[in-house]
Amino acid sequence: MAELHDLTALDQWQALQKGEFSPLDLTEHYLARIERLNPELGAFVTVTPDAARARAAEVEQSVPCTAPIWGLPFGDKDLEMRAGVPTRFGSRLFADFVPPISDEIVEALDTAGGVSLGKTATPEFGLPSYTESLAGPPARNPWDPTLGSGGSSGGAAVAVASGMLPFAPGSDGGGSVRIPAAACGLVGLKPSRGRVPGGSAIDSLAGLAVPGPLARTASDAALLFDAMIAPSGYPVDHHYALRAPGDDGPFLAAAVRGEGRFQLGVMTTSAWDSAYDITIAPEARQALADAVAAFSTMGHGIEETALEPDDSFAPAFRTIWQAGAASIPAETPEQEELLEPLTRWLMHRGRELSARTLAEALKTLAAYERSLIRQLSRFDAVLTPALALTPRPIGWYDSEDGERNFAQQVQYTPFTSMLNVSGLPAIVLPISETDAGLPMGVQIIGRPGGEATLLALGAQLERRVHWERRHPQGW
Template sequence: MAELHDLTALDQWQALQRGEFSPLELTEHYLARIERLNPELGAFVTVTADAARSRAAELQESGPGPAPIWGLPFADKDLEMRAGVPTGFGSRLFTGFVPPISDEIVEALDAAGGVSLGKTATPEFGLPSYTESLAGPPARNPWDTSRGSGGSSGGAAVAVASGMLPFAPGSDGGGSVRIPAAACGLVGLKPSRGRVPGGSALDSLAGLAVPGPLARTVSDAALLLDAMIAPNGYPADHHFALRAPASDGPFLASAVRGEGRFQLGVMTTSAWDDAYEITIAPEALQALDAAVAAFAAMGHGIEQTALEPDESYAPAFRTIWQAGAASIPAETPEQEELLEPLTRWLMHRGRALSARTLAEALKALATYERSLIRQLSRFDAVLTPALAMTPRPIGWYDAGDGERNFAQQVQYTPFTSMLNVSGLPAIVLPISETDAGLPMGVQLIGRPGGEATLLALGAQLERRVHWERRHPASW
C-alpha cells in the first residue's frame, strides 16, 4: 500500500487542497521518517519537530489558499538563518549560534505556505562539493551509504532521495544543488542569476550562488522554484531579476505540459580542461549517450559541440573560491583551530590575495561569462554529463592538502561551476543507474532566463524514463 511519501510533492499538494489529509498529518508522517532514517543517513543537523507541528496546525486552521506550497514540508539548508533555530553553517566555529533574524529565502518559503522541519547538513560554509563536515556525521548517499551525497546541499539531497522530505531548497555557488542531485538520483535546478529574489547572487562575489530546488520529479522542482521566486505570484515589481528575462507565469505549467521541440548541443568539454586532466568515467558517458538517444527519438535536433580553450578560467575561479573564505570570522588561534584544514587553507590563501589579483580574476570571469553565452547561443539547450565520475566514497577527498582537494573536486565536477560564472540556468536529470545501482545523471544548460525550456525538456525525458519510480533500499 502506498504511503504519503510515495506521492510526489505535487500529488501531496493537490491532496492537501482536497482535504484528503491535513498539513499536521503530513508533517507527522515526515517527522517519523526523519526519526527512523536520519541517524544512519545524516541528512538533518537539527530537527524542529515542535515548531513544525505548531506551524502545520496554524496552516491547518487557516485553510488552503493561493500559497504555492501550502502545507508541504521542507527544510532549510544550514547555510540559511532561521530566527530562533541553531544555525551552524556546517562549522564547529558556530556551535550554539542562534540567529535573531531569518534570511530572505527562508521568509519566502514560509510566505509560500511551507512547513520547515529543521536544518539540512552542509559542509563547512558550503565551500566544498561534498558533505562531510567535522561538525557532524557525513551525509550518506541513500543508494549506497558508503558513498557521499555530494555538496554543498548534500543533506537536502539525502533527505529527498530517502523520502524524509518531498522536496528541499538548496543553494548553488559552483554546482551545490546539481552535484548532490546527480549523486543521489534527483532533479536539481540552478536558476538564472537574478531569478530568485531571496539570494539572487547579484550582491555576492562574482555573482555565483543562487538558491535552487532539489526534487524527485521535474514538476516538483518547478513547484518549489515557483515558491522561491514569488510566494504571492509573479509581482510586476520583481526588480531583483536584473539578469533573467521575466517569466510569463509559474514554471510549474512548463514542467507539467512538457511541450516543444528544440535544438540541443552535446558536449563533454569543460572550462577546466586546460588546467586539469579531466577523465570522464564510462558510466557518465553511458548516461549521456542514453539521454542523447532519448532526445533524438523524441525528435529534438542533436549536434555535437565543444568549448573553445580558455586558460584564464581556472586561475580566476580558484582566486574567487579562495577570496570567498577570506571573511570567515576566525580571528584568534582558538577560533582557527575550530576550522577544518581545507577551510583554514582557503581562508589564509584568500586573505593573502591582493586587490589587483582579485580585480583581475573578476574581470576574467566576466569576460568568460560573455564568451560562454556566445558559444552556446545557437542552441536551445546544451547537454553534458552531470558528473565526471560515479558518486565518490566517503573519505575519498584529501582533507589535509588544499591543492589536491581542489583538483579532486574539479575532476569530479568539471561541468558545473562555469554556469555559476555565466549566470546560466542548468538542470540535472537522473537518467540511469550503474551496474552497482548508483544513480547517474545528465545536465542541461539553458539560455539566460531559459528555465521553462529546461523544465519542458526534463519533463519529456522523465515521461520516457520514469526515474520517479526508482527508490533506494531505505525507501
C-alpha cells in the same frame, strides 16, 4: 498501497487541497521518517518537531490553501538563517549561533505556505562539493551509505532521495544543487542569475550562488521553484533591474506540459580542461548517450559541440573560491582551531590575495561569461554529463592538502562551476543506473532565463524513463 512519501510533491499538494489529509498529518509522517532514518543517513543537523507541528497548524488555520506549497514540508539548508533555530553553517565555529532574524529565502518559503522541519546538512560554509563536515556526521547516499551525497546541498539531497522530505531548497555556487542531485538520483535546478529575488547572486562576489530546488520530478522542482520566486503568487519586490521575478512563470505549467522541440548541443568539454586532467567515467558517458538517444527519438535536433580552449578560467575561479573564504570570522588561534584544515587553507590564501589579483580575476570571469554565452547561443539547450565520475566514497577527498582537494573536486564535477560564472540556468536529471545500481544523471544548460525550456525537457525525459518510480532500497 503507496505511503505518503511515495507520492510526488505535486500529488501531495493536490491531496492536501482535496482534504485527503492535513498539513499536520503530513508533517507527522515526515517527522516519523526523519526520526527513523536520519541517524543512519545524516540528512538533518537540526530537527524542530515542536516548531514544525505549530507551523503546520498555523498553515492550516491562517494561510490560504492556494499558496504555492501549502502544507508541504521542507528543510532549510544550514547555510540559511531561520530566526530562533540554530544555524551552524556546517562549522564548529558557529556551534552556538542562533540567529535573531531569518534570511529572505526562508521567509519566502514560509510565505508560500511551506512547513520547515529543521536544517539540512552542509559542509563547512558550503565551500566544498561534498558533505562531510567535522561539525556532524557525513550525509550518506541512500543508494549506498558508504558513498557521499555530494555537496554542498548534500543533506537536502539525502532527505529527498530517502523520503524524509518531498522536496528541498538548496543553494548552488559552483554546482551545489546539481552535484548532490546527480549523486542521489534527483532533479536539481540551478536558476539564472537574478531569477530568484531571495537569492539573486547579483549582490555577491562574482555573482555565483543562487537558490534552487532538489526534487524527484521536474514538476516537483518547478513547484518549489515557483514558491522561491513569487511565494504569494503576486508581484514581489524586484530588488534589481536585471529580471522581474514573474517573467516566464509560473514554471510549473512548463514542467507539467513538457512541450516543444528544441535544437540541442552535446559536449563533453569543460572550462577546466586546460588546467586539469579530466577523465570521464564510462558510466557518465553512457548516461549522456542514453539522454541523447532519448531526445533524438523524440525529434529534437542534436549536434555535437565543444568549448574553445581557455587558460584563463581556472586560475580566476580558484582566486574567487579562496577570496570567498577570506571573510570567515575566525580572528584568534582558538577560533581558527575550530575550522577544518581545508577551510583554514582557503581562508589564509584568500586573505593573502591583493586587491589587484581579485579585480583581475573578476574581470576575467566577466569576460568568460560573455564567451560561454556566445559559444552556446546557437542552441536552445546543451547537454553534458552531470558528473565526470560515479558517486565518490565517503573519505575520498584529501582533508589536509588543499591543492589536491581542489583538483579532486574539479575532476569529479568539471561541468558545473562554469555555469555559476556565466549565470546560465542548468538542470540535472537522473537517466540511468550503473551496474552497481547507482544513479547517473545528465546536465542540460539553458539560455539566459531559459528555465522553462529546461523543465519542459526534463518532463519529456521523465516520461520515457520514469525515474520517479525508482527508490533506494531499505529506506
